[in-house]
Amino acid sequence: MTAKLNVIIIDDEPIVGKRLKPALDKIGCDVEFFTNPLEAVARLEEKEFNIVVADIRMEGMDGIELLERVQAKYPRTKVIMITGYATLEMAREAQAKGAFDFIAKPFKPADLREIIAKAAESLGVSDIR
Amino acid sequence: MSIVTVSRRTYSRGKEIAEKVAEVLGYECVGREVLLLASKEYGIPEERLYKATHEAPSFLGITPNARKRYIAYVKAAFAAYMLKDNVVYHGPAGELLIQGVSHLLRVRINADLEDRVALRMERDKITEKEARKKILRDDDKHGKLMKWVYGRDDTDAGLYDLVINVSQIGVDKAVEIVTSTVKLKKFQPMAYSIRLLKNIELSCRIAAHLIDLDPDIRVRSESGNVHVYAKASGRGMKRTPEIIKERAMKLPGVKSVEVHMSEDLFERIAGEMR
Numbered sequence: 321m322t323a324k325l326n327v328i329i330i331d332d333e334p335i336v337g338k339r340l341k342p343a344l345d346k347i348g349c350d351v352e353f354f355t356n357p358l359e360a361v362a363r364l365e366e367k368e369f370n371i372v373v374a375d376i377r378m379e380g381m382d383g384i385e386l387l388e389r390v391q392a393k394y395p396r397t398k399v400i401m402i403t404g405y406a407t408l409e410m411a412r413e414a415q416a417k418g419a420f421d422f423i424a425k426p427f428k429p430a431d432l433r434e435i436i437a438k439a440a441e442s443l444g445v446s447d448i449r
Numbered sequence: 450m451s452i453v454t455v456s457r458r459t460y461s462r463g464k465e466i467a468e469k470v471a472e473v474l475g476y477e478c479v480g481r482e483v484l485l486l487a488s489k490e491y492g493i494p495e496e497r498l499y500k501a502t503h504e505a506p507s508f509l510g511i512t513p514n515a516r517k518r519y520i521a522y523v524k525a526a527f528a529a530y531m532l533k534d535n536v537v538y539h540g541p542a543g544e545l546l547i548q549g550v551s552h553l554l555r556v557r558i559n560a561d562l563e564d565r566v567a568l569r570m571e572r573d574k575i576t577e578k579e580a581r582k583k584i585l586r587d588d589d590k591h592g593k594l595m596k597w598v599y600g601r602d603d604t605d606a607g608l609y610d611l612v613i614n615v616s617q618i619g620v621d622k623a624v625e626i627v628t629s630t631v632k633l634k635k636f637q638p639m640a641y642s643i644r645l646l647k648n649i650e651l652s653c654r655i656a657a658h659l660i661d662l663d664p665d666i667r668v669r670s671e672s673g674n675v676h677v678y679a680k681a682s683g684r685g686m687k688r689t690p691e692i693i694k695e696r697a698m699k700l701p702g703v704k705s706v707e708v709h710m711s712e713d714l715f716e717r718i719a720g721e722m723r
Contacts, residue, residue: 419639421640423641424645
């Protein structure tokens with residue numbers, strides 16, 4: 321499968337989108353970025369994304385709740401959780417609730433690209449690198 | 450693709466359960482191997498490392514600083530083993546040596562005293578009285594070791610993900626519980642837990658290579674960027690950071706080293722009195 325991968329990034333820190341969007345655009349992803357999780361949820365109501373990258377701690381809605389909503393509506397969507405406050409409990413909760421992967425900030429765009437590639441592979445998209 | 454640590458007291462069938470879990474999962478079962486690796490890497494006889502990690506401090510035993518050094522070596526070897534993944538560890542303090550890694554399942558095996566006594570009588574061909582006395586003595590020594598050396602009481606259920614009383618559950622069922630728990634999604638490696646384990650392994654390896662400079666040295670690593678916290682006194686305040694940087698930068702995986710020094714006031718006062 322060589323279709324373009326739709327990715328939505330949700331993080332209340334604008335710098336995250338500023339850094340990650342071009343890095344993912346470069347590997348052929350179609351990326352949308354939101355700083356407001358409620359606006360992101362509204363967008364997710366309209367469109368199914370292949371991959372959701374969401375911060376855990378956000379104003380308005382936390383990433384775990386967002387993960388549950390995405391899982392309920394789009395079971396095939398891969399959700400990657402990111403956080404600056406990673407703990408063992410949080411990692412296990414995210415994993416148990418169906419997160420595809422969990423990564424602690426700070427990370428390099430290349431680290432996320434690697435996880436996106438794995439998620440793409442599990443979705444049957446092989447030309448992401 | 451996970452790690453299981455099995456903690457237990459003597460004659461609780463913990464080793465037997467660890468071995469069976471490893472067999473079912475196709476994982477490597479390690480205990481003594483960690484000491485052998487540490488012995489090979491750091492040139493300390495295995496027997497000394499065994500004493501440092503298994504025997505409670507005593508007046509004529511290993512000095513506190515030597516014990517700290519040996520434990521740093523064992524910790525580095527343990528972390529290296531854990532990095533290999535697919536490992537079941539049944540040596541001491543696995544749940545304490547590495548903390549915070551989400552794909553590490555920490556299991557505690559308990560057994561009723563009567564069953565432990567019966568097992569010891571059978572294995573060692575001794576009377577009930579002798580077996581009971583030996584088990585209680587071992588428990589007392591082990592409790593002191595955990596408290597003095599690792600600073601924790603390993604009977605605290607809060608240290609584990611799973612606590613099983615094998616006297617009630619049985620060995621086979623215990624194996625089944627452990628093998629099915631480790632397969633749960635929450636115990637699978639993630640980018641976060643793999644990176645954390647890599648950071649821990651590097652920190653432990655660096656600490657083991659620097660521990661002769663300061664027995665209380667602390668190391669924190671993040672993707673190859675290393676922070677070392679050490680103390681020294683007098684001229685050591687200038688020389689020690691240079692040695693730390695020089696030695697640490699030679700180790701594989703190290704990108705940068707920042708040294709944070711504090712003055713060893715005890716050593717300074719002792720020096721002034723000499």
